[in-house]
Amino acid sequence: MSLISESLEAPPVAVSITGLRKSFGEKVVLDGVDLTIRRGEFVVLLGRSGTGKTTLLRLLTGLEAPDAGEVLVPGRRTTVYQEARLVPSKRVLGNVTIGQRRSRSAREAGLRALAEVHLDGKARQWPATLSGGEAQRVALARALVREPELLLLDEPFAALDALTRLQMQELVGELVARHRPAVLMVTHDVDEAVRLADRVLVLDAGRFAADREIDVPRPRQRTDPRALRHQAELLAALGVTPGSAP
Ligand SMILES: Nc1ncnc2c1ncn2[C@@H]1O[C@H](COP(=O)(O)OP(=O)(O)O)[C@@H](O)[C@H]1O
Ligand SMILES: [Mg+2]
Numbered sequence: 001m002s003l004i005s006e007s008l009e010a011p012p013v014a015v016s017i018t019g020l021r022k023s024f025g026e027k028v029v030l031d032g033v034d035l036t037i038r039r040g041e042f043v044v045l046l047g048r049s050g051t052g053k054t055t056l057l058r059l060l061t062g063l064e065a066p067d068a069g070e071v072l073v074p075g076r077r078t079t080v081y082q083e084a085r086l087v088p089s090k091r092v093l094g095n096v097t098i099g100q101r102r103s104r105s106a107r108e109a110g111l112r113a114l115a116e117v118h119l120d121g122k123a124r125q126w127p128a129t130l131s132g133g134e135a136q137r138v139a140l141a142r143a144l145v146r147e148p149e150l151l152l153l154d155e156p157f158a159a160l161d162a163l164t165r166l167q168m169q170e171l172v173g174e175l176v177a178r179h180r181p182a183v184l185m186v187t188h189d190v191d192e193a194v195r196l197a198d199r200v201l202v203l204d205a206g207r208f209a210a211d212r213e214i215d216v217p218r219p220r221q222r223t224d225p226r227a228l229r230h231q232a233e234l235l236a237a238l239g240v241t242p243g244s245a246p
Contacts, residue, residue, distance in 0.1 A: 014039045014074055014150055014182030015074075017070070018034050029051075031205070035208070038182065040180040041182055041198050043185070043198065043199045044185050044186075045184060052203055056184075056203070057152045060077065061152060074149035075149070076146060076150070078148040078151060078152070079143075080140060081139075084135035088126070092122050092126075092127065093107070116144060118171075132160055136157070140171070150184070151183045153172070153185035155186050169195055191231060194220070200212050200234055209237050
């Protein structure tokens with residue numbers, strides 16, 4: 001199918017949220033949120049702890065129901081969390097193909113996904129034998145094999161050491177560039193956000209306090225003055241001004 005006919009048949013929108021409200025008891029977490037994510041767009045969501053980032057992701061996966069508003073999402077969506085959440089009694093490949101009918105093609109797709117995360121040699125290992133970074137790569141392979149139209153990432157690298165984290169950022173950047181799902185990724189790391197995102201949102205007091213296109217060509221250098229400017233302005237939107245950090 002050509003790109004043109006495809007774009008005529010399906011609008012280039014993966015996620016459409018309008019007037020989304022969500023409270024827990026008295027606490028208003030999302031107070032009329034509007035958000036459109038284009039197909040293939042990589043959106044990063046920043047915000048202080050407890051601002052409702054995970055709640056927004058749970059509303060997109062259907063684990064929470066909105067109090068008001070509309071949430072339109074594609075059918076194929078999958079989430080990677082801070083913890084890999086592997087099933088300890090299944091080998092690595094079994095974790096990647098979990099929930100799928102056993103077949104040669106499912107197995108081959110699982111092995112291909114493992115190769116993409118550079119773990120093809122570990123298909124028969126048990127989860128307990130993996131490092132934290134390897135377990136997270138299995139979680140990524142398990143997400144990829146489902147060919148999601150929407151990939152949700154909730155602080156996926158937060159538990160990893162600094163070097164592994166940088167390697168994972170690079171891997172996620174590559175995988176997303178190849179598979180082109182729409183992505184909504186939560187992180188606390190402004191540097192990571194500016195490295196990966198097409199667009200960065202800052203959630204604060206139930207609304208987006210910033211919505212910023214990251215117009216820095218790839219591959220991105222940390223020292224690119226445009227990247228540094230985005231970082232400074234995002235830190236300001238998060239309420240972190242120079243000298244205020246503890
Ligand atoms: N199931 C729930 N019941 C009650 N309060 C909740 C529930 N889930 C989240 N909250 C509250 O909603 C707010 C936002 O939580 P969360 O979305 O997890 O924030 P974030 O991911 O940005 O740190 C927090 O105050 C949290 O305590
Ligand atoms: Mg959270």
